[in-house]
Amino acid sequence: MRLTATGLRCVRGGREIFDGLDFMAEAGEALAVVGANGAGKTSLLRLIAGLIAPAGGTLALDGGGADLSVAERAHYLGHRDALKSALSVTENLAFWRAALGGATANLDTALKAVGLDHIADLPAAYLSAGQRRRLSIARLLAVRRPLWLLDEPTSSLDAGGQAMMADLMRDHLGGGGIIVAATHLPLGIAARQLRIGERVS
Amino acid sequence: MTALAALVRRDIQVALRVGGGALIGVLFFLTVVVLMPFAVGPDLALLKKLGPAILWLGALLASLLTLDRLFAADHDDGSLDLLTMSRTPLELICLAKAVAHWLVAGLPLIVATPILGLLLNLDTDATVAVALTLLAGTPALTFTGMIGAALAVALRRGGLLLAVLVLPLSIPVLIFGVAAANAAVIEPAGFGAPFSILCALSLAGLVIGPLAAAASLRHGLD
Numbered sequence: 001m002r003l004t005a006t007g008l009r010c011v012r013g014g015r016e017i018f019d020g021l022d023f024m025a026e027a028g029e030a031l032a033v034v035g036a037n038g039a040g041k042t043s044l045l046r047l048i049a050g051l052i053a054p055a056g057g058t059l060a061l062d063g064g065g066a067d068l069s070v071a072e073r074a075h076y077l078g079h080r081d082a083l084k085s086a087l088s089v090t091e092n093l094a095f096w097r098a099a100l101g102g103a104t105a106n107l108d109t110a111l112k113a114v115g116l117d118h119i120a121d122l123p124a125a126y127l128s129a130g131q132r133r134r135l136s137i138a139r140l141l142a143v144r145r146p147l148w149l150l151d152e153p154t155s156s157l158d159a160g161g162q163a164m165m166a167d168l169m170r171d172h173l174g175g176g177g178i179i180v181a182a183t184h185l186p187l188g189i190a191a192r193q194l195r196i197g198e199r200v201s
Numbered sequence: 202m203t204a205l206a207a208l209v210r211r212d213i214q215v216a217l218r219v220g221g222g223a224l225i226g227v228l229f230f231l232t233v234v235v236l237m238p239f240a241v242g243p244d245l246a247l248l249k250k251l252g253p254a255i256l257w258l259g260a261l262l263a264s265l266l267t268l269d270r271l272f273a274a275d276h277d278d279g280s281l282d283l284l285t286m287s288r289t290p291l292e293l294i295c296l297a298k299a300v301a302h303w304l305v306a307g308l309p310l311i312v313a314t315p316i317l318g319l320l321l322n323l324d325t326d327a328t329v330a331v332a333l334t335l336l337a338g339t340p341a342l343t344f345t346g347m348i349g350a351a352l353a354v355a356l357r358r359g360g361l362l363l364a365v366l367v368l369p370l371s372i373p374v375l376i377f378g379v380a381a382a383n384a385a386v387i388e389p390a391g392f393g394a395p396f397s398i399l400c401a402l403s404l405a406g407l408v409i410g411p412l413a414a415a416a417s418l419r420h421g422l423d
Contacts, residue, residue, distance in 0.1 A: 080279025086218035098207035101288030
């Protein structure tokens with residue numbers, strides 16, 4: 001499996017964010033997207049996730065379910081956590097497991113892996129920011145998708161949570177997955193840096 | 202298929218629980234219809250004549266009121282992003298959301314109609330006829346409203362834009378809905394034609410609504 005981007009161009013609100021972006025990531029490899037605020041880290045992740053149409057260039061994920069689009073083989077962990085406050089922890093996770101489609105894993109195992117199994121029946125409204133983040137991360141485990149697109153994955157996680165996330169990412173890479181993460185903080189895993197937003201004038 | 206069932210179930214659960222707002226539409230409908238006899242006065246003949254129109258107007262405005270948040274809530278919390286990344290086509294996702302919305306916001310209006318018919322001096326036959334036209338016509342309101350809701354999300358304008366976009370599209374539904382209901386009250390022979398057109402509008406909405414809503418959501422992604 002290999003994620004290849006050639007000459008990616010992104011324009012938002014009439015302003016060019018980046019142009020001519022090339023990168024490649026092999027199975028088992030993590031890319032850390034770094035750059036200043038507004039450099040286009042989130043835009044790049046959303047572009048790979050199919051949530052923004054690229055203004056130019058191509059993006060391909062070769063190998064393994066080639067009849068599916070890149071977005072359908074990717075998990076996107078964004079700033080907004082896609083949780084419904086009225087539903088319990090388990091109900092939120094069960095919904096995304098059924099709705100996303102693809103190979104699934106056991107719900108309890110996923111909740112245990114992120115340390116939320118003791119509050120499985122609590123409505124999401126009562127979760128702290130870190131717990132909401134953990135529940136979002138459980139989604140990555142409940143449905144198996146090879147490409148993880150993580151936007152500041154460790155934000156609002158405590159030290160234990162950051163170590164847990166690093167372990168989960170390591171497991172994912174070990175299983176032949178690919179991670180593209182936008183972050184200002186150290187990820188805790190070996191990752192190749194992809195620097196964006198620095199113009200050569 | 203499980204994905205769609207899960208989506209319908211989630212939307213219904215969210216709507217029925219605290220803060221979900223499933224009852225807002227039906228409460229608004231009750232208020233409008235209950236106030237009408239006080240505004241019109243104790244003229245039973247006039248009330249009976251206006252009854253079907255009042256019920257239909259109430260249902261139209263009530264469904265508009267609740268359609269506003271159909272996609273906006275999912276857009277605001279990021280669910281819409283993930284739904285577009287699911288392996289289920291966005292058109293079917295829109296259809297599932299419309300079905301869930303109709304079940305929690307449209308169906309209660311129809312259930313409430315017989316009680317409200319009493320307030321408007323409608324006899325049993327007329328009330329049943331109005332309920333039947335609402336049953337046939339409210340899906341069309343939901344589907345046209347869904348297009349407006351999707352556009353409102355894509356254009357990042359809520360509330361009033363939805364009403365301005367959707368109300369003109371709802372006029373045919375209103376005309377044929379009230380025509381069929383009135384025909385049932387005055388002369389049952391004329392019921393068939395407008396009722397058939399009403400059903401046709403709902404069926405057309407069933408096809409066009411999800412396609413148009415999905416297209417506008419895709420266009421509005423960013």
